[in-house]
Amino acid sequence: ADHKEELTSSIKSEGSGRVSLSGSGSTDSGRHDSAHDARWPRQNSLTMKEWDIPYDELKLFEKIGTGRFGTVYRGSWHGAVAVKLLHVNALSDHSVPLDTFKHEVATFRKTRHENLVLFMGACMKPPRLAIVTSLCKGMTLYTHIHLRKDKFTANKSVIVAQQISQGMGYLHARGIIHKDLKTKNIFLENGKVVITDFGLFSVTKLCFGNKRSARGDSLGIPPGWLCYLAPELVRALRPHASLHLPFSKTTDVYAFGTVWYELLCGEYPFKGQPPEAIIWQVGKGVKQSLANMQASRDIKDILMLCWSYRSTERPDFPHLLSTLEKLPRKRLARSPSHPVHLSRSADS
Numbered sequence: 001a002d003h004k005e006e007l008t009s010s011i012k013s014e015g016s017g018r019v020s021l022s023g024s025g026s027t028d029s030g031r032h033d034s035a036h037d038a039r040w041p042r043q044n045s046l047t048m049k050e051w052d053i054p055y056d057e058l059k060l061f062e063k064i065g066t067g068r069f070g071t072v073y074r075g076s077w078h079g080a081v082a083v084k085l086l087h088v089n090a091l092s093d094h095s096v097p098l099d100t101f102k103h104e105v106a107t108f109r110k111t112r113h114e115n116l117v118l119f120m121g122a123c124m125k126p127p128r129l130a131i132v133t134s135l136c137k138g139m140t141l142y143t144h145i146h147l148r149k150d151k152f153t154a155n156k157s158v159i160v161a162q163q164i165s166q167g168m169g170y171l172h173a174r175g176i177i178h179k180d181l182k183t184k185n186i187f188l189e190n191g192k193v194v195i196t197d198f199g200l201f202s203v204t205k206l207c208f209g210n211k212r213s214a215r216g217d218s219l220g221i222p223p224g225w226l227c228y229l230a231p232e233l234v235r236a237l238r239p240h241a242s243l244h245l246p247f248s249k250t251t252d253v254y255a256f257g258t259v260w261y262e263l264l265c266g267e268y269p270f271k272g273q274p275p276e277a278i279i280w281q282v283g284k285g286v287k288q289s290l291a292n293m294q295a296s297r298d299i300k301d302i303l304m305l306c307w308s309y310r311s312t313e314r315p316d317f318p319h320l321l322s323t324l325e326k327l328p329r330k331r332l333a334r335s336p337s338h339p340v341h342l343s344r345s346a347d348s
């Protein structure tokens with residue numbers, strides 16, 4: 001049976017004119033292949049080929065933006081797509097990062113959920129490493145909240161938070177930790193939440209991890225990232241070593257708390273404070289004060305639970321979802337029909 005698989009593998013890779021993922025002919029990853037095969041069942045590497053997109057088949061149009069991971073382009077591959085080209089200049093000693101990249105791509109293809117961006121495939125031939133997803137049409141929550149200063153009513157915030165909890169609950173049930181949940185990675189398409197960039201964090205850090213980030217400070221902290229980090233992550237921050245941060249499902253829940261705060265308050269927690277001050281406070285268990293926040297007790301309780309200093313005290317997403325569903329809705333949605341009701345009852 002082994003031999004047969006071998007054969008299928010070589011036929012497939014010849015057919016596409018590309019090097020198979022676990023192929024021994026690859027000069028880029030050849031050195032580590034036996035170790036790679038031992039950790040990866042052969043069947044897995046074969047099925048992954050279905051998600052391997054030849055770089056030449058992709059059409060790239062304008063640049064949408066640049067993030068920590070790489071550069072995102074609007075592209076075309078059987079329709080409109082977003083292509084995230086990873087910065088691979090740091091991958092001169094390929095094998096280990098490439099393995100990680102493949103591994104992360106393998107987790108992507110397990111995701112099918114309304115509130116998660118559609119993963120379409122990846123280019124995995126160094127130096128061309130790219131991730132292809134559906135193109136999100138709306139704006140990110142970040143753009144809504146911080147750039148356009150759109151106000152989210154409590155009701156709308158709850159609806160958005162419920163959808164985030166659904167998507168995140170699904171990811172966690174699949175054993176995937178997002179590691180970079182933030183308003184910049186949450187799109188709103190006609191009222192529907194679409195979460196992007198789950199599980200990609202290690203790849204970014206593989207590309208940037210050992211270098212001084214041009215955009216961050218000496219700890220490699222990009223602006224706007226810190227307030228999503230749970231105390232245990234903040235305490236583990238070391239210069240240029242964020243790859244080894246102890247991310248977990250509960251650190252995703254902490255980050256969700258910050259998103260919930262942004263939705264309700266229209267700004268980041270610890271707004272205007274320098275990174276050192278935020279690190280010191282969060283590391284000590286000091287939270288952003290909610291004294292000036294106009295919201296019900298229930299709503300603030302969710303925030304405080306998600307931001308719990310002890311990770312074990314943070315709720316999980318199914319629990320958050322049911323809490324959000326139980327929140328009393330303001331009469332907003334019903335108010336237009338209210339007078340009608342009144343006149344009816346007056347009639348009878």
Ligand code: ADP
Pocket residue numbers: 064065066067068069070071072082117133134135136137140184185196197
């Ligand atoms: P960040 O998430 O920190 O903004 P990214 O590299 O993930 O950095 O994204 C760069 C830009 O590309 C952002 O403006 C982001 O909104 C946009 N973008 C990322 N993924 C998609 C997508 N699937 N559809 C549309 N735009 C996207």
Ligand code: MG
Pocket residue numbers: 067184185196197
């Ligand atoms: Mg992103």
